[in-house]
Amino acid sequence: MKFIFHIHFQETSEWTLDYPPFFAWFEFCLSHLAKYFDKEMLVVQNLNYASPATILFQRLSVILTDLLLVYAVKECCNIIGTCKSKEFLGIRPFVLAVLLLWNFGLLITDHIHFQYNGFLFGILLLSIVRHFQNRHLEGALLFAVLLNLKHIYLYIAPAYGIFLLRSYCIISNSSDGSFCWRSFSTVRFTLLGSLVLSVFALSFGPFIALGQMPQVLSRLFPFKRGLCHAYWAPNMWALYNVVDKALSVLGVKFQLLKTLPKASMTGGLVQEFYHSVLPSVTPLATLICTLISILPSLWILWWRPNGAQGFLRCITICALGSFLFGWHVHEKAVLMSILPFSLLAVKSREDAGIFLMLSTSGHFSLLPLLFTAPELPIKVLLMLLYTLSSFAALKTLFRSASIYSFFLLTARWTELSKSII
Amino acid sequence: MEGWSLVSLCVLLGLTARWAVSLNPYSGAGKAPLFGDYEAQRHWQEVTCNLPVHQWYFNTTDNDLDYWGLDYPPLTAYHSLLCGHVAKFINPAWVELYASRGFESTAHKLYMRATVLIADIFIYIPAVVSYCLYLVNGSVKKKVATMLCILLYPGLTLIDYGHFQYNGVSLGLTLLGVLGLGLGRDLLGSVAFTLALNYKQMELYHSLPFFCYLLGKCAKQGLTGRGLMQLLKISVTVLVTFALCWLPFLSDPGQLLQVVHRLFPVARGLFEDKVANAWCSLNVLIKIKTLLSTETQLSLSLVLTLLAVLPSSIKLFTRPTLWQFKLALVNSSLAFFLFSFQVHEKSILLPALPVCLLLNDLPLMAIWFLQASTFSMLPLLLKDGLLLPYVVTSVAFVYYSVYLLSALERSTDEQLRLQPLHTLIPPCLPSLSFSCILKWKFAFSLVAMGGLSFASAVMEPPARLPDLFPVLVSVFSFLQFLGLLLYFNLVQLTEAAGKKNNKKTK
Numbered sequence: 001m002k003f004i005f006h007i008h009f010q011e012t013s014e015w016t017l018d019y020p021p022f023f024a025w026f027e028f029c030l031s032h033l034a035k036y037f038d039k040e041m042l043v044v045q046n047l048n049y050a051s052p053a054t055i056l057f058q059r060l061s062v063i064l065t066d067l068l069l070v071y072a073v074k075e076c077c078n079i080i081g082t083c084k085s086k087e088f089l090g091i092r093p094f095v096l097a098v099l100l101l102w103n104f105g106l107l108i109t110d111h112i113h114f115q116y117n118g119f120l121f122g123i124l125l126l127s128i129v130r131h132f133q134n135r136h137l138e139g140a141l142l143f144a145v146l147l148n149l150k151h152i153y154l155y156i157a158p159a160y161g162i163f164l165l166r167s168y169c170i171i172s173n174s175s176d177g178s179f180c181w182r183s184f185s186t187v188r189f190t191l192l193g194s195l196v197l198s199v200f201a202l203s204f205g206p207f208i209a210l211g212q213m214p215q216v217l218s219r220l221f222p223f224k225r226g227l228c229h230a231y232w233a234p235n236m237w238a239l240y241n242v243v244d245k246a247l248s249v250l251g252v253k254f255q256l257l258k259t260l261p262k263a264s265m266t267g268g269l270v271q272e273f274y275h276s277v278l279p280s281v282t283p284l285a286t287l288i289c290t291l292i293s294i295l296p297s298l299w300i301l302w303w304r305p306n307g308a309q310g311f312l313r314c315i316t317i318c319a320l321g322s323f324l325f326g327w328h329v330h331e332k333a334v335l336m337s338i339l340p341f342s343l344l345a346v347k348s349r350e351d352a353g354i355f356l357m358l359s360t361s362g363h364f365s366l367l368p369l370l371f372t373a374p375e376l377p378i379k380v381l382l383m384l385l386y387t388l389s390s391f392a393a394l395k396t397l398f399r400s401a402s403i404y405s406f407f408l409l410t411a412r413w414t415e416l417s418k419s420i421i
Numbered sequence: 422m423e424g425w426s427l428v429s430l431c432v433l434l435g436l437t438a439r440w441a442v443s444l445n446p447y448s449g450a451g452k453a454p455l456f457g458d459y460e461a462q463r464h465w466q467e468v469t470c471n472l473p474v475h476q477w478y479f480n481t482t483d484n485d486l487d488y489w490g491l492d493y494p495p496l497t498a499y500h501s502l503l504c505g506h507v508a509k510f511i512n513p514a515w516v517e518l519y520a521s522r523g524f525e526s527t528a529h530k531l532y533m534r535a536t537v538l539i540a541d542i543f544i545y546i547p548a549v550v551s552y553c554l555y556l557v558n559g560s561v562k563k564k565v566a567t568m569l570c571i572l573l574y575p576g577l578t579l580i581d582y583g584h585f586q587y588n589g590v591s592l593g594l595t596l597l598g599v600l601g602l603g604l605g606r607d608l609l610g611s612v613a614f615t616l617a618l619n620y621k622q623m624e625l626y627h628s629l630p631f632f633c634y635l636l637g638k639c640a641k642q643g644l645t646g647r648g649l650m651q652l653l654k655i656s657v658t659v660l661v662t663f664a665l666c667w668l669p670f671l672s673d674p675g676q677l678l679q680v681v682h683r684l685f686p687v688a689r690g691l692f693e694d695k696v697a698n699a700w701c702s703l704n705v706l707i708k709i710k711t712l713l714s715t716e717t718q719l720s721l722s723l724v725l726t727l728l729a730v731l732p733s734s735i736k737l738f739t740r741p742t743l744w745q746f747k748l749a750l751v752n753s754s755l756a757f758f759l760f761s762f763q764v765h766e767k768s769i770l771l772p773a774l775p776v777c778l779l780l781n782d783l784p785l786m787a788i789w790f791l792q793a794s795t796f797s798m799l800p801l802l803l804k805d806g807l808l809l810p811y812v813v814t815s816v817a818f819v820y821y822s823v824y825l826l827s828a829l830e831r832s833t834d835e836q837l838r839l840q841p842l843h844t845l846i847p848p849c850l851p852s853l854s855f856s857c858i859l860k861w862k863f864a865f866s867l868v869a870m871g872g873l874s875f876a877s878a879v880m881e882p883p884a885r886l887p888d889l890f891p892v893l894v895s896v897f898s899f900l901q902f903l904g905l906l907l908y909f910n911l912v913q914l915t916e917a918a919g920k921k922n923n924k925k926t927k
Binding site for chain 1: 426427429430433434436437440441444527528531538809
């Protein structure tokens with residue numbers, strides 16, 4: 001117990017705990033199991049400790065917790081309709097299972113690079129499935145737990161908030177999307193609110209009681225850690241940095257600037273740095289940019305709700321918007337839009353096309369995550385495997401629907417433009 | 422379209438599995454002064470790229486044959502030469518004469534692993550893919566399923582990418598030979614097989630069926646007219662291929678004799694370590710090695726091997742069809758493995774290759790054999806620290822091959838080719854369902870193999886019997902191999918004369 005309350009104060013290493021309390025509890029449980037594998041592993045002074053038993057334990061813990069992901073994927077496959085096909089790759093649930101379980105990004109970040117994203121995404125998918133099944137309270141509960149396991153899921157919290165308010169708290173059945181505030185159910189709202197708040201109380205309560213809240217928050221939201229992660233996520237700010245660097249080099253060449261600033265932008269561990277020509281970006285600016293980028297999708301979710309499907313679309317857009325404009329974004333965050341979008345990709349042809357673009361480029365951007373020579377063939381092979389199988393499967397799945405879906409697409413565009421006008 | 426994407430997915434899966442295994446340790450890693458097969462291959466690169474050809478097989482001041490002397494035919498030496506030159510180009514320290522002995526580094530390991538992968542990409546994998554596409558009967562799905570199972574067969578992957586050897590080259594060339602013969606390109610097939618023979622002399626295990634098949638085919642065309650011409654063509658092709666491979670050694674008879682002497686080291690005894698063959702298993706009861714002289718052992722093993730090979734060879738000679746040929750390949754190589762002189766545990770890969778070719782025809786028995794063959798190498802794999810990849814690849818192999826090839830459903834008495842056996846049983850006895858018995862036996866041996874694997878990995882043997890588990894493993898594997906040898910012989914010999922059994926019964 002003592003261990004857990006001190007863990008947020010741990011400053012021995014550069015790899016400090018910067019996840020919310022539930023994740024600390026999770027690690028606490030693991031550490032109890034780890035005792036049976038190798039005692040040396042848990043000494044706090046033992047940084048960069050690695051024995052075969054430790055590695056085996058850590059890897060096995062990822063594999064075993066991934067069972068939750070497997071269960072979630074099974075649930076996902078149940079909610080999308082099956083279709084008969086003679087071909088292997090034409091069976092929709094099978095394709096979805098391949099897309100989710102073989103996801104290249106998840107495989108390399110969890111099982112090679114090492115993280116526990118698998119079971120977190122399992123919880124996310126499970127929560128989405130519950131919304132599809134109209135079991136909204138369960139879905140909300142799962143998401144609240146997820147937020148307290150890893151707060152990066154705040155990226156998609158706006159979609160959850162809007163969706164739950166609009167589709168759960170407001171009981172209206174008019175088909176054109178209009179609603180009246182009188183059908184707002186206070187009971188449902190209270191239920192939802194108390195559920196979510198109790199989860200947060202359970203998680204952060206002990207820390208508030210101990211007065212450690214500022215420390216926990218400063219660990220969770222490290223605004224001092226700079227605009228970009230040491231390994232730049234391929235987002236707007238990476239582009240911004242490059243433009244800044246180019247301008248400063250040009251400036252020195254044409255003698256508009258005096259010296260080349262020595263800021264190293266990719267210097268391994270986390271650090272701050274300032275732009276030399278362009279104005280430095282503040283956290284507030286990134287927040288505003290993010291909000292602007294996700295606002296249209298939230299607007300649609302509110303005014304033209306399309307059930308859980310529309311919600312899923314909004315999640316993808318929120319994740320992508322935050323990824324592109326957020327403060328100190330990790331490259332792995334791109335998975336947050338790829339994985340939920342897989343569910344839509346097996347449903348319609350145009351989504352499948354967009355999914356292929358998104359997943360291929362997103363996974364490509366993850367390739368530098370593995371940088372040693374022995375890992376080179378494996379990452380290339382896995383990437384090829386995933387890309388090839390997703391292309392082949394989605395192509396087989398939508399082969400017959402090609403002409404039909406083109407009309408569908410144009411129809412949807414005209415509809416959309418009418419509604420905007 | 423779908424077929425091709427499935428084929429490429431299979432190949433990619435095969436490559437991924439191979440590279441994942443290759444991240445594990447190799448034989449003799451860090452075990453000075455002799456190391457293991459990895460060092461042997463590296464040493465051959467060192468010798469071949471630094472010394473002139475006529476010194477390769479001789480004990481000279483620069484070439485100490487007691488330290489991993491070259492004991493494979495010339496093609497292996499040429500391959501080493503090629504790899505050695507590339508290694509020299511990358512880092513001369515890797516192959517420096519004397520100084521590089523026992524050289525180990527992560528970069529070098531990477532290089533060695535890459536050479537195996539490249540050899541596989543050029544020879545073994547294309548051979549498997551084209552075999553499955555051309556010679557496996559049935560739908561695209563069936564072809565692809567067979568391909569996946571062959572590519573992911575754990576035994577070969579573990580030995581080539583874990584332990585470290587280049588079996589993929591000789592086995593791939595043999596497979597190309599089978600492909601050539603199966604497609605009626607006898608000359609190309611014999612060239613491929615001759616090359617395989619010149620890469621590893623162990624390919625002699627396969628040579629008798631090749632010989633009998635070609636001879637039988639020629640005899641069918643009439644041994645006086647076209648058949649004779651065909652036979653002459655084939656012999657000339659084989660001889661020319663041999664001559665080309667041995668060209669640098671032909672000038673001097675002494676050279677030739679020395680190479681042959683290196684290839685067949687009679688002095689090394691009847692068997693080494695723990696092999697799952699007859700002699701090693703018999704050794705548990707009777708100490709043959711000390712009881713008999715080396716000459717007697719040699720002739721005894723020769724006679725027994727010939728006796729075991731003879732029936733299938735004669736049958737193949739009289740009925741030279743592809744189906745008979747595949748069965749004869751299994752029977753001959755398995756008989757050689759079980760009874761011949763100086764067999765290594767890795768030689769089980771030689772019967773495993775033709776058994777892979779039967780995966781689509783006799784799924785249950787083929788899977789059984791392949792799993793048993795992987796299991797029989799367990800002591801070796803444990804020594805190399807390959808327990809984890811062994812467990813993962815084996816469990817995966819059994820699971821998906823039984824599932825993909827629907828092995829349990831496709832095993833009625835008829836599909837197991839056991840119908841002729843029913844006629845042998847006197848009618849007064851109740852009729853037996855062989856398939857049911859075999860399925861139970863299969864399940865039993867899977868459990869036993871799992872249990873023995875667990876025991877050898879985890880439990881301490883009693884102090885009086887330090888070799889308990891390796892001996893148990895090899896004796897149990899031997900019993901399975903013996904049973905399967907009888908089964909495959911039975912299937913081959915009882916094939917009805919008139920029926921076209923090689924056309925698949927669905």
